[in-house]
Amino acid sequence: MALWGGRFAEDANKDVALFTESVSYDKRLYKYDIKGSKVHSAMLASCGIIPESTAKKIAVELDRIEKRIDSGDFTFTAELEDIHMHIESALIDALGDEGARVHTARSRNDQVNLDVRLYLRDEITSIIDGINDLMRALVDAADRHFGIILPGFTHLQHAQPVLFSHHLLAYVEMFARDAERLTDCRKRMNMLPLGAGALAGTTLPVNREYVCEKLGFDYVSRNSMDTVADRDFMCELLGGLSIFCMHVSRISEDIILWSSQEFGFIELGDAFCTGSSLMPQKKNPDIAEIARGKTGRVYGDLVAMLTLCKGLPLTYNRDLQEDKEPVFDAVDTVRMLLKVFPPMIATMSVNRDNMLASASDPALMATDVAEKLVELGVPFRHAHHRVGAFVKWCREHNCELNAVTLEEMQETIPEATEEFLNLFSPEDSVKRREITGATGPKNVSMQIDFWKKKLS
């Protein structure tokens, strides 16, 4: 018979127990459940609701239960439904009547909300640490490979030469925003739900402010009905993790492209690749591929969460039990990604020659030519059109842009001078772009310093 079973004439059907249990996945919350129960009991005692001596015994026994769970010496069973019931039940087994006092002035509705907030607070901190590691790996690579030039792409077409470091730092910017977004989310989630009871608070004279302070929350929730119904913090977290994974999918795409034989820009360490069961020559960038695939998984978690909250009346509905698996899955997924990505980035070797060869396509400097015309006073739109015509001329004459004579260039760009014939070096092109945020070496070097400092 369940602890809540006083009014029930029949026990739960066995399949029902399996269908409704959550302990198989919420047991990961045990440390937080215990932490919360210890503070809760201490508060109850401090308010005279339970004896001080009881609160002390509860605290000691909870520590013992924590150690038993730590060591694997604790039996979980679907019949006891969830981690809360397991711990309360173990407490009652050990302490009898005194254990039976722990759940005073508390419902699982506010308890689980507390546990998950405590848990996610820690997880977010740890994920932000991991993101910083990843950013450091990228900044290190940007530093190590400083000076290497590759084509910048738009539409996966050669656009303009850029520093490889600049390309890597673009990802640093993305991940920095991710960390910032998660920080906002953590801040918003740092509110004490305990004391909301089932939905209406409690008639007992508890002290929520005490619990709030002891557990390091920023403030006490203001509305008990909202508190037990609220899963915003999970939705927001999943939103943030989805955007992070989207970034991971983009860097993965670049890594996969660069690793292809056609690009030949980089090679990953053997330890970060796998082979084929059939084709002996294969070495595949699996980490990046799986990471790209896992983006879908985290998006799916977000959709699961948003869907389950949709259209629920107030306050708590059991649907909300389904909140944990998507959040846990997303958190686990992101943590795994953060474990393998930084060392993988570190093993990346760069084929400087292939990158430069690709970037040396003189068509990449077409914009430089147009902007040179602007300097001579040609309106940009006309400059653009002339250089476009020049590109077309070269294509029709089957020659590269830098393989023409001045006279030939002047057929389409009358204003061209000798200087124009020397605009086709990718190194110079990069150096010409030193405005804030651009790919010029000085600017990029400054950015590397900026991030090094920030991340140290």
Added chain:
Amino acid sequence: MALWGGRFAEDANKDVALFTESVSYDKRLYKYDIKGSKVHSAMLASCGIIPESTAKKIAVELDRIEKRIDSGDFTFTAELEDIHMHIESALIDALGDEGARVHTARSRNDQVNLDVRLYLRDEITSIIDGINDLMRALVDAADRHFGIILPGFTHLQHAQPVLFSHHLLAYVEMFARDAERLTDCRKRMNMLPLGAGALAGTTLPVNREYVCEKLGFDYVSRNSMDTVADRDFMCELLGGLSIFCMHVSRISEDIILWSSQEFGFIELGDAFCTGSSLMPQKKNPDIAEIARGKTGRVYGDLVAMLTLCKGLPLTYNRDLQEDKEPVFDAVDTVRMLLKVFPPMIATMSVNRDNMLASASDPALMATDVAEKLVELGVPFRHAHHRVGAFVKWCREHNCELNAVTLEEMQETIPEATEEFLNLFSPEDSVKRREITGATGPKNVSMQIDFWKKKLS
């Protein structure tokens, strides 16, 4: 060193092994992997590619491995990546060179595609059986509660009286479509992928038609590149399961509403409800709530799957390894739902009086009045407007529609006769609706017979 590791200078990083392994979840395919390998080996022997005696030993040893896995006497390890490598490796451990012949003319790319098709074929069959059970439970309830009337709702507002059986049969229709949709999906998935190799087929003289026939597939895949890249059958299955879960969420919503104190239409068996840790009086329809919540989960699985396939170039990409968890999760979820729903429906007791009381609101018969006017030759739109005015009159006079005198009714409905005053019985209203598909008792009774026969 992995079985495919000939060309590698370094072993995989330990975290990488954990990141890339799939055996923790694909081990559930072992029976299908073994079944496929047995037929594959027999085919290789029949084509003279490996000795007959080898094929026989492989078959015997595979059976032995299957029994070991059945009994839990088999060690799984992330280093061996997936179920295919575990079984091949165990085979080689047992048979040496002869075991090393099993993976001839085969890649994991076509092997996993085979395993999953074999597995899902069985799962779909089993899910369709479960849906039939659920339909039977609903038809039984429709039969048992025949004659009970409740209000039919649109916009969650009283619309017209209907038979409770008619309402239940509406869900039978939905689930019947689900079963049909899954049958189509199963048919489309029943194609042999093996022989596609990594992506280009094989240079060895295999006989795919032999394997096709032995494994009960309808036909051999026509294009090896498509075959190893194809996950349509998983997407389609997840689409079908999502629609099924949407239906489950709708019947769950009805059950939750009907179980509320305000409706008071039904009560579920104690064994299918749970209580509250705080509030001693609570008895909650948790199964229906969790089921409604699980809809989000399966939608999430669908989104995960579609997202991961998006934008992948041909052919196999490792992203596709992420296909299994969402599909397995959805299949497991649906199977659990199908285990608890039919018995829950069977425990449902009905409060006939409350249902009838709700359905006896005379406003529910307003359409009957309007249609009676149509019989007298009043154009429907005018009839509708007159009855609307009559409803407004009653509201303003704070009386029920059947608590007026004929003269009062004639103020807004001049054509009304004595007969009109007798149009407000829900039983008669239901009986007036005997056209095909409507809620009349003869029609519903015929539908019950139709489904009983179909489902027997």
Added chain:
Amino acid sequence: MALWGGRFAEDANKDVALFTESVSYDKRLYKYDIKGSKVHSAMLASCGIIPESTAKKIAVELDRIEKRIDSGDFTFTAELEDIHMHIESALIDALGDEGARVHTARSRNDQVNLDVRLYLRDEITSIIDGINDLMRALVDAADRHFGIILPGFTHLQHAQPVLFSHHLLAYVEMFARDAERLTDCRKRMNMLPLGAGALAGTTLPVNREYVCEKLGFDYVSRNSMDTVADRDFMCELLGGLSIFCMHVSRISEDIILWSSQEFGFIELGDAFCTGSSLMPQKKNPDIAEIARGKTGRVYGDLVAMLTLCKGLPLTYNRDLQEDKEPVFDAVDTVRMLLKVFPPMIATMSVNRDNMLASASDPALMATDVAEKLVELGVPFRHAHHRVGAFVKWCREHNCELNAVTLEEMQETIPEATEEFLNLFSPEDSVKRREITGATGPKNVSMQIDFWKKKLS
């Protein structure tokens, strides 16, 4: 021939023009495009890149173009693709060579990013205003209906009595978090992208800081490649709007339930309901239903956005053109919701008697009985069990909890005293809950004041 068409030998296919155009939806950005171009030209002049006189003429002509578009006197055509090309083209038509200077040191890649940021900055401000209106409507209703008691629900089952005002304020909390989340998003989006060029910056000596200040951005983007590839701010916004809509779907569900005949808790004004084409008596809470449905739409917009960004290599890819319609759709949807919800809330009349009758079910006070036992020293878990047994006893004896003698109560609750028989008033139950955040009248009244002040 397109403005960028210098190198092209063929014009676009007509269907291609329709397929690739965006002006049909991005024309809504025209004011922002013009605002940006004016500041951009002024900056170009201040840096000596174009003549001061040209910048002035451009500014004047841009104002003229804005007025033409305002008044509908401007022709849009798929051939000119997008709003940027339309405005540049009109400028060139009017000013010739001088107009041809406006697009100097700028690409559509950074220009569209600028326009959308400027546009969304305004939209978010306006949405936050709308959310404040909605909160005010709820606080007003909480104030107006202060003192009314209804059952608080968990699992859509009666849980404990609560103040109707407390229930309404729960939604105020949710919407307050939404506004806060959007404020964070707005802050993060307030960064100048212009100057990133196509992806690498420009060779011309522009002054991004000038533009940043004039357009009221907080800072200049640090990495040009990230800048043109970044759509985080749209993803984050859609995430925030999805959570907002989820909240709207929950309040809508409550409104729909409360409006049902079975609940009979509220009635909405006629002007916020619609009728049926067939059933003359119907009055449906359509606004709430459509609002609940629109949640799906905004979730869909979020999924569209996340999916389209997934797996894109750096930097700009044309896929990103598909970013605008989901964002615009979500913004429009939310703004429409915010227009109709506050006045609808204002028309809501409350049926105090029905609410109180529902809340007077004595089973709702079961927790009060258990907590009274705690005050007497009974451990809560035992107290809970005793009251559960008492509930069961009452059910078996087919009587209400407050219709027993003390002796009968003592059969299951030995500690019960006379006082226990008086615990079943919902008014008293509410008053017993005055801890922070609970439903007690003092506490709720304080919350009403808190929000009034905050929202004034």
Added chain:
Amino acid sequence: MALWGGRFAEDANKDVALFTESVSYDKRLYKYDIKGSKVHSAMLASCGIIPESTAKKIAVELDRIEKRIDSGDFTFTAELEDIHMHIESALIDALGDEGARVHTARSRNDQVNLDVRLYLRDEITSIIDGINDLMRALVDAADRHFGIILPGFTHLQHAQPVLFSHHLLAYVEMFARDAERLTDCRKRMNMLPLGAGALAGTTLPVNREYVCEKLGFDYVSRNSMDTVADRDFMCELLGGLSIFCMHVSRISEDIILWSSQEFGFIELGDAFCTGSSLMPQKKNPDIAEIARGKTGRVYGDLVAMLTLCKGLPLTYNRDLQEDKEPVFDAVDTVRMLLKVFPPMIATMSVNRDNMLASASDPALMATDVAEKLVELGVPFRHAHHRVGAFVKWCREHNCELNAVTLEEMQETIPEATEEFLNLFSPEDSVKRREITGATGPKNVSMQIDFWKKKLS
């Protein structure tokens, strides 16, 4: 005052009218609404419910209304809500009392369901035609480019050489499954909903079978409550279109990769590309990019639809009005895709030399070497390992696989013979793969013939 407004004391609020109207998008159904109303009226007359002469006048006037809408000579207004009310209202304006008879025994609930089924039946037919066009374009290209070899990729790494035609036909397989899936969906949706009324049928003696036959439906719906609540056919259609778009995103990815300078495999016609506003040299494969992006849009439509149906109680709820925009959007999107893709495929020119050069990497023939060893009796797993070691040896000695002496090869592959040195031609490799479904020229040629016949 709305046509249904008899009971209402107040008109709708103006914003409410805009919020609840659907005519701005459901007007596209007018032809189907008119078609349905004509058959409905004829049936009413044939059953003696309305006069024959009235039915005839209604039919004539409906034709007139259709022509007015065709020609743009018809005013739509939010006050009249939807297309049904517009047409009924126009009918009443023209015919007075006789027009007021058309809505007899019908509700908008079954009417809109009818209209959408009729509409989607046609759209699906047209989409399937479009898919056939696309398949024909691909088969034509496969035929035209027969014999060209490119590397087949797995993990975007060179795997084995394949015929370009084989690669193209892989997409034909995908699109063929799409067409089949849509055919199943069309078949399932071809059911008459009319006669279900609001939810319970009608008391009038209508003949649903008559309407069914005249409108070409396969059968009459069996349960009126299910009928008005059912949106499965839209969900299923969106599922099918999502899978189709996923395929489009994959072929788009290939096209984008192949068009990159690094691959240099194909070039699309100028008319199917666009340029850059800044970079004069750019020619971007925009169609393929936008198409890839539009996948997200259609996924979003699917999520919107599934979300909105989730958790709705029976029967019709106004949320369901939100069903149309996602379905219409997905249908329009797919039709646009089908307009531009076939001609774009037709313009694709192939750089045979670049493809062959890439496919000539001798590592691509590693599997051929391993399979040759199998022919000599070496167990495949050992063969694989030896060739892997050989690949590693070559890498370490910095030489290609076909640039070794026999002695060198024998260091890692002792069984190697002279013949082994000649296994590295991609043309021969392809020719060795003639099993069913493989890339061998005979097999591929047979497939081209198969599809040509099937699609003619």
